[in-house]
Amino acid sequence: MRIILLGPPGTGKGTQGKFIIKKYNIPHISTGDILRENISSGSIIGEKIKNTMIQGKLVDNNIICDLITKRIQKKDCDNGFLLDGFPRNIEQAQYLSRKKINIDYILELLIPYKLILERISGRRIHLNSGRIYHIKFNPPKEKNIDDFTGEKLCIREDDKIEIVKKRLKEYIQLSQPLTQYYQEKKIQDNLKYFQLNGANTLSEVKKNIDFILKNSYF
Template sequence: MARKINLILLGAPGAGKGTQAEIISEKYSIPAISTGAIIRAAIASGSEMGKKVKEYTDRGDLVPDEVVIEIIKERLSKEDCKGGFILDGFPRTVPQAEALERLGVEITDVISIEVSDEDIMDRMSGRRVCRACGATFHVKYKPSPNGETCRCGEPLTRRADDDPEVVASRLNVYHDQTEPLKKFYDERGKLKIVIGQEKLEDTTRLTAEALEG
């Protein structure tokens, strides 16, 4: 029987960790738990916890650590996590990782998917979306046949999140607050580094090797 995988995926915004989380989830039949998704689910459920969370998000505030950790703890106690899980987007800071440890959550592997800031800027700032039909393009990697206009004739736009200044600021936060987790988990003998490749299947192969090697 394959060993149990309780995995944390690290990676800057745009490094492709969400995609790898989905692929690993499918391959090992374990849930990929994204903090954003479970916070939205908690709010939608209307539970006491959900109402508490909604107060913060309604004000546009960050949900505080102790609340996020409570939600993660609840999610990890569900039956589908017994055979393993993938955490995507949590922990984000060393204090969160320490809290996870205090809860007694066992982590078997931590994979950091690394892509240079320059490549991330290039990937994200080049993305274009069509507000009319939802099509997505990239000025360099997947250009629209009509330039800055969609196939459907509507002008293409850049999502606010992909604005170079927004991306740069998110990268700074990542380096500042999340990257110290590499040292934290390396000291515990859990860290594996995967260099993100241009082709998705190459990154997928390297990630699989990091998990199985």
Template sequence: MKLILLGPPGAGKGTQAQRLVDKYGIPQLSTGDMLRAAAAAGTDIGLRAKAIMDRGELVPDDIMVEIIAERIDQPDTARGFILDGFPRTVAQAEALDKLLESRGISLDAVVEIAVDEQELIKRIATRAKEMGGSRGDDDATAKRLEVYRKQTAPVSEHYGAKGMLRRVNGMGTMDEVTALIDAHLRPLVEA
């Protein structure tokens, strides 16, 4: 099972990814984890990424794609993987498509966890208050959602046009969202 999880910040991608890891026995490939691992391993690409991150800059797409290429070549991804946090733009999606095609790998599905933004902001604000957050957290959330809408939401259209997008309502409980995702993935597993 080779999947991409999409959804705005706070939609529950991390929680659902972990449930999919447990269910299918495939690794979650988080871009942040991959960047840290590549830097710690001291590979050429990892050291280049570390230098960029140390300057507080975003790692360019070509370097991210190289890091993903190294990661999907590792033995634990032979049965599949869940990409979480990548692609974030259509350009990244197109670069990922080319990478996977060059390796003879095809995605099984792209699962988007769709949420009502106003409810999501309330949910995140409640969580932040419970953890001692401030009003500044609300502003940061609004900015992150705006960036998501402008840059990442079009990725859904990219995969929708390819017939790969599976959209689930992310406003239910964790178990309800898991059940909706399972309903989309079960036919792929049984095929």
């Protein structure tokens, strides 16, 4: 089962992805995770990625496509995978087709712009563990303090409100032709493409995804 999760930052793709991979036992391939791993490595490519993200820009297509390809080629992807945050533009989608990486499902989460800003700008992270909190939806027991270590939480550079607005503006510009591309493939190639309301509760979105995957997979 090969699935793509589409949607702008803050729609809950990461959370829903965790539900899917646990139920279907497939790896969760998050573009964001892969980029952050490279940044943490301190490599030349990692520094280039870091500088791009700090400016609120999307990472170069060639870099993203190369990193995703290497990940998909690993053995744990033999029975399927879930792509989160890729493709983000039509060039990346066409890249998958050229590489004959067939996709079974496209699940797109849609959510109002205002709610995205609220979700992302309120995120707080514990750097060493990767634990994520939210000042409104999932606050720590003590303000800005990790529940387990007592260490201070921080705001990721790309979660700052100015950067988020830039990311969303660029995402919207790129997502429109990408959505049209998959709408056409839905008609031409019988691709299973579904749009879901990401503003619903996590449990409601999960229930809708479960229904789709259970009733349309063959």
